[in-house]
Amino acid sequence: MPSVYSQCAEKSQKNLSEEPQEPPKKEGLVARFKKMYKEYWYVLVPVHIVTSAGWLGGFYYLSKSGVDIATILESWRFNETIITHLRDSHLGHLAIAYFLYKIFTPLRYMVTLGGTTVSIKYLSKWGYIKPVPSKNQLMKMYQDKKAAKIQAKEDKLKSQE
DSSP states (O other): OOOHHHHHHHHHHHHHHSOOOOOOOOOOHHHHHHHHHHHHHHHHHHHHHHHHHHHHHHHHHHHHTTOOHHHHHHHTTOOHHHHHHHHHSOOOHHHHHHHHHHHTHHHHHHHHHHHHHHHHHHHHHTTSSOOOOOHHHHHHHHHHHHHHHHHHHHHHHHHHO
């Protein structure tokens, strides 16, 4: 009959080996952007250029049309020194548009990721791009190609003899 000590030791060992697994952490915006860039750079870059031009153009139009951007930033509780620089200086409309463009960078990245996801979906549906193969599929493709090359080399050597 096992002792109480050995039973407790077994239970504690089981508890140690059954560590609670944490749920996977949600990726940050920049990490998702980098991941999508690695996989679908040929879609993300044009989408980012188009959306960035749209954002910059929209902010330029806001500044040019006379919208009081300093008051809006004040209502959003921005730093007072930034607001004073915007009010007191004679920055051009392009400089103000660029300033807003930089402030809204996280939102711009979210729009780019969303636009890229939608673009990939439709481009795949229409047959313009193929989905990126998984790591296992890539390994299998590599092994098959390697085996085919070795076989071709052996066949060539046999035919020369």
